[in-house]
Amino acid sequence: MGGILTILILSPLLGVIVLSLMPANHSSVKMIGVFGTVLPLIVTIGVFSLYDRTLSGIQFMESYQWFELMTAISPNEPYPVTYDLGITGLSLLFLMLSALITFLASLAALRIQEGVKGFYMLFLLLEFGILGVFSSENLFLFFLFFEVTLVAMFLLIGKWGGFEREKAAFSFLVYNGIGSILLLIVIIVLFVEFRTMNISELTSLLQESASYEFLSGNTRMWLFLLLLLGFGTKLPIVPLHTWMVRVHIEAPIAVVMIHAGVLLKIGAYGLIRFGAGFFPEQLKETAVILAILGVINLLYGAFIALVQTELRAVLAYSSISHMGIVIIGVASFNTAGLQGAVFQTISHGLIAALLFLLVGVIVDRFQTTKLADLGGVASQTPLFAGFFLAAGLASLGLPGMSGFISEFLAFLGLFEAMPVIGSVGVIGLILTAVYMLRAVLAVTFGERKPQFDKQKDLSAVELVSSAILLSLIIWIGVYPAVLSNTLQMARTLGIGG
Amino acid sequence: MEINQLLDYQWSSMMPEFTILLTAVALSLVDLFMPKKRNRSVIIWFALSGIAVAIVFLIFQFDDGVVTILNQTYRLDSFAKAFKLLMLIGTGLVLLLGIKTNDLDEVKGEYPYLLLTGLLGGMMMASSADLITLFVGLELLSLSSYILVGIRKKNKLANEAAFKYIVNGGIATAITLFGMSYLFGLTGETNIYEIQALMGSDIVTENRYIAVFAFLMIFVGLAFKITAAPFHMWAPDVYQGAETPITAYLSVVSKIAGFAIMLRLIMVPFVFAPGTGKVITPDGVSYETLLVSVRPYLVLLAVLTILIGNLIALKQVNAKRLFAYSSIAHAGYLLVPLAALSELVFDAVWFYLAAYLLMNLGAFAVIDALGEENNEVTVASFAGLFKRSPYVTIAMTIYLLSLAGIPLTAGFIGKFEIFMSALGTEPKRFILALTMLAGTVLSYIYYFGLFVQMYFRKAEVKTPVLASNRLVAVLTITAAGTVLLGIFPSIALTFIHDHFQFLEIFNP
Amino acid sequence: MSSIPLSAFLLTALLLFCIGLYGALTKRNAVIVLISIELMLNAVNLNLVAFAKYGVGASIRGQVFSLFTITVAAAEAAVGLAILIALYRNRATVNVDEMNTLKK
């Protein structure tokens, strides 16, 4: 199956092209936009079904010479830049997640009123970037697609966002710009040293002890820290998180679904794939600090979420808190931990998407996300309340839902190496319960508010998309093997081996 | 020297220069004898055809090796060809952009042929192997551009810009010359290859501080041309005062020429020159090379240029000033490979200049187009451009992305190479890389600020910008070029690799 | 014949250069500014000629160079004055301080 990944990556662009040829106010623009996200979903499912779980290593490899950088001084030793695509189990999971959530988000975006055409074009462009990020087997491509998401997000936030949208857009741009260029620096150092940007080649090269004469342990540590900083901004690691809160609050719901559901995960993906893949030694050395950072994230986010009065803010900080668990998992750097970290990214992706989908419903029905103004909606909209409650429980790590497995694994991993830090961390799990229940109950429970009486319950579309997400969450929670089987192979790539 | 010796020279190697010269002369005569009423725009087409011919000649020269004539004062090597190509294309595009027709009553035909003389000077700079010719070329370019900037006799701003330009330019020239005079004094030669040979001599080693002094004088003097710190401050004023196409010309052609001469003057005479730092070797004391010992100062200047350009650009409201500062910043990026003395230096600088030529010219073209109705183009004039004329906006978007160094544009590849040249050396110049990081992120703010204007804001005027065919042509060429070089950089990379052996610059 | 040492010429030239620079950077009258720049260029000429006579491997090139310099300087002066006149026509002043409408 050569070229399927290229097809996958390009598939969203089809929608962009079709849309660009349509008049802006055409009735079927929204339909085309949604369909544009269905196509990649189908292709992804195809890839998923074709992916061979029994093999190790990279699959669907595509590799072409792209161009060579040559120096006048030594023209015969070019720096080849290649076009490599390929996926491991890890990236496959992320691809699935992205395709699915983008599709659901495109449904949630149906509420958008003005500039629909432009929105969906950028939206599909964003998906193009995301899919590219997860299926590139080459740092150059990775960076390229990463930047694509940057531009698309900037425009999406800045035009369709909330009241302070431009501020949010710029802080998104600046923080992620810094992150991405730090990444670029690392990429280029590796490139000039090893004359390749192919990820798996680099991974193996860096593992060889011989390679130390190219890159001293000291330099590696610096590179690792740069990488950590770069992806830490994306993840985000406290104190690099303020942009992300702003985006959560300002960006349009559909975009937030993608942002919280997928984009933040690029940080985790990068940390696991490159941080752990390229610099395992350095990761081990800094494990304790990393773990502490993770616990700080966890508690910091939880404590602040505890006192927020605005639902989206609560969820923003809860994202920070949950990403802390990812860091913990990576820091523990044993199979359980890393597996937990991956599970957590996936599960949080689904849960955050579900939560924001429902927040979208809240905004649409009740025109507010202030906890104080909401309440008692379980009387008027029982279905919504049910899903919202379920989402909340999932997010606080209720067994039988995906959140639990990931938290369990991550902490299990942590307790092997650093039980003390771990026992501080578990406090976070209590706090998670506290703030989540506080927020969820504030919306759903309490006296019935007459002004919400004529609000409709979930529409068919909303119901279906929430149901899909929830069932996935529960499926993973009940039968985690669906993830771990796919993941097994990803690990044999020396990721946390 | 005998007359036949004079005839023996391979004059054909100067064909492009001759073409330009003849065109310029012819134009001036035509302009002189053409009746006042006649529309001058035909002259521009004539000039363009001249440039086309010159390019053709240049292409024919591609694969013949180093030619030196006029006893080694004029030298045609790959380096020269590569930069001449850029300058010709740049001038061609500027000419194509034309000058506002409604002003032709005031601006006579001198506009096109002054561009050509300036170009001629630039080409001489690119391929002169002698301080004298080099200096003459430099001045030819400078003088033409002084006049070009002030070509609007009745426009206060233009006058002022021109005056500032000439004063600063004069000082810069004087400083450069002063440095050159010492260079001559140290070696008694004006041919830079002779100088290169003599630079290692003991007498120079004794007076190595003078060598360093000379180097810095020359460098700082030339910094004026490429608007590098500390000689950058004239640029915003002049860019703002001058006509937009001329601004484009200054920011592209004259900058390319500046880099050409700077590269040659740094690389050729000073490669073997002794520096200040002692190196104790088993067999006695020797000195590190001059370039090594001045590198920290080059780094310093590069860093300053990047930061100053990007920082001050943040506060600009006038579009031309904004791009003036942005072009200062880009000059800073271009200094990075020099400062790092990377082996990528020629390729990186050339490619980046090519990309810069396209994207910057394009941007100025758009500014020029916006200038049609309200003469001062501010950032706010971009408001709602997407609604007014989407295609121009898309072109502008491409330029901005490229300038910001976003992938899939030429600017990114260029920046990538520059990063490589900063990090490829041993030890790695992280300071340069980090400065570029800071600069790039700052630049995001003002480039994307224009996106905010173009896409998010509402426009006062709803009418589309009136896009002449020439403008459309320029936009298409530059935008297409930017994207093409971004996606298939190999076009340019293999091209220069196949046709230009930059190393020729070293061997006399 | 008793020869004046090279350094004397160089020193004079340097002095001349600095004076010129000083004038160019401080004088308020635009004409004087232009003239000061000429001064700087002349300092260079002095250098060149001195080197051509007493310098290492003294050769005619220095004088040739200085000839070129003089010519160019003349051209530059001409252009400068032309621009200045145009400016004077519009502004009715040659005071450098007042030429600051382009700023920030």
Place this chain on the structure above:
Amino acid sequence: MDVVWLIPILPLLSFLIILFTRPNLYRKAGIVGTIFTGAAFGCALLVLFSNFAEGNQLVEANWFSIDSVVLTVGVEVNPLNALMLVIVTLVSFLVHMYSIGYMANDERIATFFGYLGLFTFAMTGLVLSPNLLQLYVFWELVGVCSFLLVGFYFYKPEAKAAAKKAFIVTRIGDIGLLVAIFLLFWQTGSFELDVIFESVLAGDITPSMVTLIAILIFIGAVGKSGQFPLHTWLPDAMEGPTPVSALIHAATMVAAGVYLVAVMYPLFSSSETAMTTVAITGGFTAIFAATIALVQRDIKRILAYSTISQLGYMMLALGAAGYTAGIFHLTTHAFFKALLFLAAGSVIHAVHEQDIFKMGGLRKQLPITAALCLIGCLSISGFPLLAGFFSKDEILASTYADGRYVLFTMALLTAFLTAFYMFRLYFLVFAGNESSKAKESSRIMLIPMFILGVLSVVGGYIQTAWFGTFLGDWLETSPYPITVDHPTAPIWLPISAILLSLAGIGLAWMYAKKLRYGERLNPVHRLLFHKYYIDEFYRVTIVKGTRVIGYFWMYFDRFIIEGGAQALIGLVKRMARAGSDIQSGQVQTYGTVAFSGLVVVLLLIAVIGGYF
């Protein structure tokens, strides 16, 4: 016996069916639920008897793997959980039936039965777990079901608060359990109970570690079983519908804590400190809760505190090496406490009132309820020959045998107090002249109560000094190494117990009249009435404290971090402004700047380059 796995599945099915056909099922949901749980109960009985016949069994399947380590799910049957299964399914079944009547007028009845089904599923799953991970999963699930049911009347602010409290407080305990599981895993490399116990007995784990783990597990138990200091959620949980209180907060879930300790008994018994902790906590909680129960006015709250107290009893028993006693009391308590709650429910159903001081003389209007309630009260007060009597004796005996006499006296005292407050309740509600009109509950509600009544009478004979110790002997056949002792108590012990309980009843009878005119409020009384002000204490310390920390970090976030970023931006802006100010428009300034730049570089190179 291969019907085991049916036991959790059946209630789950009822939950799913009700969930997806909720709107059109409505009242019929009750029937569905009852049938399914009834079936489950049938299976449970089968399993029980098969366990007598065939002994223990363990079935496991792979769940997922952390590369080499394979995590499993499965079902295990041993005496302990076979017994639990029967109790759970039986009470659940009866409560289902009861609720058909009790919830008849609630329009969310279907949802209610759905939750009940889910709970029964979770509880049975918990009981069947052969490994700690699975146990923890269901442990949390029962918690969430309790949360849902407590918050069933979501529009009542108290219910909302109570639900949240129930979940969070128990969660605190759960985290203890979780940490214990982590530690055990890295100590023994497995979650399987058998593996864990082997390595514990083999002494692979250092004693201190064993103690630590045991105590952490106990924290989990404390949370679930409402032991001091995590007891505060249980009384509030009475905001839920009464059948729920009967099922979850009396008979089954709250007993899970005790069950957990019993399951992990081998671990506990290998650490003296842990045992002591359990015993002391239990003993203290028993008397502590009993004192509070003395003066409460809300009928359900009295029962709640009595539950806490009785659970404390069981803990005490386990802590005092009275394994059998603990389980025994767990069993009997399930019967009579469920009975009492259902009776209370039927009273509330009849008079729509929970304050016992506003009731009275209901004996005539609700004869059956009254009779059954009396049985319950007698049983719990340890009236001779009733179920409670035997189990309580067992506990006292083992406590005495254990030789911690302080705890023993506390236990005796508690017995007395129990008798007192139970009969205070009884007399105030049923005795005296009637205050309000009320009619007896429907048959569907009375039948379950009747069954439970019977059990609270005869339930004690599975383990008596005279007819033999079936329970004990049977429990001894557990696959895990547990030491089941048969303490022989001195004859004066049961007698004094009986006397104490009778004294309590008598005292209550005397007081009942006086009390009818309201209780006089002395400080002690007020202290007890306000439950020792523990809730208030928690509110000002822990709850407030957490929020304060939250606010601190919020402002830190806003002013230090975001402020820092803003400061940086401000700095950049200022630099930009400074830069553009230098751009004065004065051509000579430009020249000067350039020249001075040159000079600076020259000086630098001269100094650093070593010219001077």
